[in-house]
Amino acid sequence: MFHKTLDKFPQGFLWGAASAAYQVEGAWNEDGKGLSVWDNFSRIEGKTAQGTNGNVAVDHYHRYQEDVALMKQMGLKAYRFSVAWSRILPNGEGEVNPLGIQFYDNLIDELRANDIEPVLTLYHWDIPLALQEKYGGWESRQTIDAFLRYCALLFDAFKDKVTYWVTFNEQNVFTTLGYRLEAHPPGVTDVKRMYEANHIVNLANAKAIDLFHKMVPNGKIGPSFGYGPMYPLTANPSDVLAAENGEAINSDWWLEVYCKGRYPKCIYKQLVRLGIAPTILAGDEEILALSKPDFLGINYYHGGTAKVNIYEDADQVDKIQLKTESVTDPYLMQNNHKKSRSPEQLMFAGVDNPYLKKTSWGWEIDPVGFRIALRRIYSKYDLPVFVTENGLGAIDELTEDGQIIDDYRIVYLENHLLEMRKAITDGVEVIGYCTWSFTDLLSWLNGYKKRYGFVYVNRDELDEKDLARIPKKSFYWYKDVIATNGSMIE
Ligand code: BG6
Numbered sequence: 001m002f003h004k005t006l007d008k009f010p011q012g013f014l015w016g017a018a019s020a021a022y023q024v025e026g027a028w029n030e031d032g033k034g035l036s037v038w039d040n041f042s043r044i045e046g047k048t049a050q051g052t053n054g055n056v057a058v059d060h061y062h063r064y065q066e067d068v069a070l071m072k073q074m075g076l077k078a079y080r081f082s083v084a085w086s087r088i089l090p091n092g093e094g095e096v097n098p099l100g101i102q103f104y105d106n107l108i109d110e111l112r113a114n115d116i117e118p119v120l121t122l123y124h125w126d127i128p129l130a131l132q133e134k135y136g137g138w139e140s141r142q143t144i145d146a147f148l149r150y151c152a153l154l155f156d157a158f159k160d161k162v163t164y165w166v167t168f169n170e171q172n173v174f175t176t177l178g179y180r181l182e183a184h185p186p187g188v189t190d191v192k193r194m195y196e197a198n199h200i201v202n203l204a205n206a207k208a209i210d211l212f213h214k215m216v217p218n219g220k221i222g223p224s225f226g227y228g229p230m231y232p233l234t235a236n237p238s239d240v241l242a243a244e245n246g247e248a249i250n251s252d253w254w255l256e257v258y259c260k261g262r263y264p265k266c267i268y269k270q271l272v273r274l275g276i277a278p279t280i281l282a283g284d285e286e287i288l289a290l291s292k293p294d295f296l297g298i299n300y301y302h303g304g305t306a307k308v309n310i311y312e313d314a315d316q317v318d319k320i321q322l323k324t325e326s327v328t329d330p331y332l333m334q335n336n337h338k339k340s341r342s343p344e345q346l347m348f349a350g351v352d353n354p355y356l357k358k359t360s361w362g363w364e365i366d367p368v369g370f371r372i373a374l375r376r377i378y379s380k381y382d383l384p385v386f387v388t389e390n391g392l393g394a395i396d397e398l399t400e401d402g403q404i405i406d407d408y409r410i411v412y413l414e415n416h417l418l419e420m421r422k423a424i425t426d427g428v429e430v431i432g433y434c435t436w437s438f439t440d441l442l443s444w445l446n447g448y449k450k451r452y453g454f455v456y457v458n459r460d461e462l463d464e465k466d467l468a469r470i471p472k473k474s475f476y477w478y479k480d481v482i483a484t485n486g487s488m489i490e
Helices: 037-041 060-074 098-113 128-133 142-158 171-179 190-213 237-260 265-273 286-289 318-324 329-333 367-381 409-427 471-485
Strands: 014-018 078-082 117-123 164-169 219-225 229-232 296-299 304-306 349-351 385-389 428-438 455-457 469-472
Touching: 014 385, 014 471, 037 060, 037 128, 037 190, 060 098, 060 409, 060 469, 060 471, 078 164, 078 428, 098 117, 098 142, 117 385, 128 142, 142 190, 164 171, 164 190, 164 329, 164 385, 171 190, 171 219, 171 237, 190 237, 219 385, 237 265, 237 296, 237 304, 237 367, 265 318, 296 329, 296 367, 304 329, 367 385, 367 409, 409 471
Parallel strands: 014 078, 014 428, 078 117, 117 164, 164 219, 219 296, 229 304, 296 385, 385 428
Antiparallel strands: 304 349, 455 469
């Protein structure tokens, strides 16, 4: 679709930036906070880059006023942050920690006093350790009850101060990394357990949305999904089908539950066939149907590319693997799902996209994919879209006179904003855009080298230094973007 002129960004567009509690706050054991699974996991040798942890992070807990002052200086319209469940309920349930509520109350007041819309994420991966140990975390239905109590406390405390709420951040990512690839807590490698835990989170999400609508009738809530479109490698219909398969298992599997309140039938049938479908009890379908989000949050970094897998490719002569019943044969998962990590093998083969460059961390850079993503999910689900994350992880270096000239970040964001503007012109309703992130912060697995912020934080993996905040060149660029309500993006 070619447009001679592009539509303006809507009035009141939420130009924002995002963070997560564990990645910025620090103060891991202060003012009554309990432990989260990440406080524990990061202590296990070899799990994080150079043993980095969130004990201090970028000390936002103590410096939130300074950070909000910088947001104000920039003219930021929205700040997305997450609440650490273990600050509110140190054991995940039971006694409430009033100092935890107080911290977020102060932060929200500070944001509001500076005309910044708070966007509150209820869960960004840091489940209280006590719930993990007592119930098995997201593998137990008791955790749903604990989560709802936690949600109700926050709904009640902030219903008059916070309009935009996010339930779960990237459920697809934390269940995959936590239960299948052992890269995140609880460090499991069992695809069946992943789908079981994922089902529990789906139930929690649906119930939380329903509770929210009862308790905060004027608010808006939705999940934030890590989304990127799947492309076929070629116009070969088998590759196109492979990409459809990839889109279905990587995204529809979650998005249909969020937006339509039920599992997509083909993927569900496939998981049943493989013996890895989640256990659905009587009443679960009714609970899933309660999921009626007001918007769909998406975190966009990149998509993926697929070609036909070896099992379905007529030109593939080497099908020996299938016949030999080696342990890598995915069909064996039916009996031994721990041996295989990939039900996708039967559906598509993931490949590099020959048209795209990558970041230093191997993430594809694909602004046009952003427009495709917005178009695709808007036409499929017909919900306003809130871009809750997008950004570039890069190595930023201080110049001798103490500046960060991050032109590469400006180019990255500019290209993505232009595609978003085109998508808006196409007809997609986008209500806001949060970059990842405002200040530099702790990357879960990559330490402090991989920086995303508009504001440099003077620390590294091994040395906390003075944690000074230094606005980067991109800070002033985004300030202008906001001041012109995006009209300079053309
Ligand atoms: C998103 C997460 O998946 O990606 C963030 O919501 C995360 O919490 C971000 O930090 C970037 O990931 P990484 O691995 O580059 O730090």
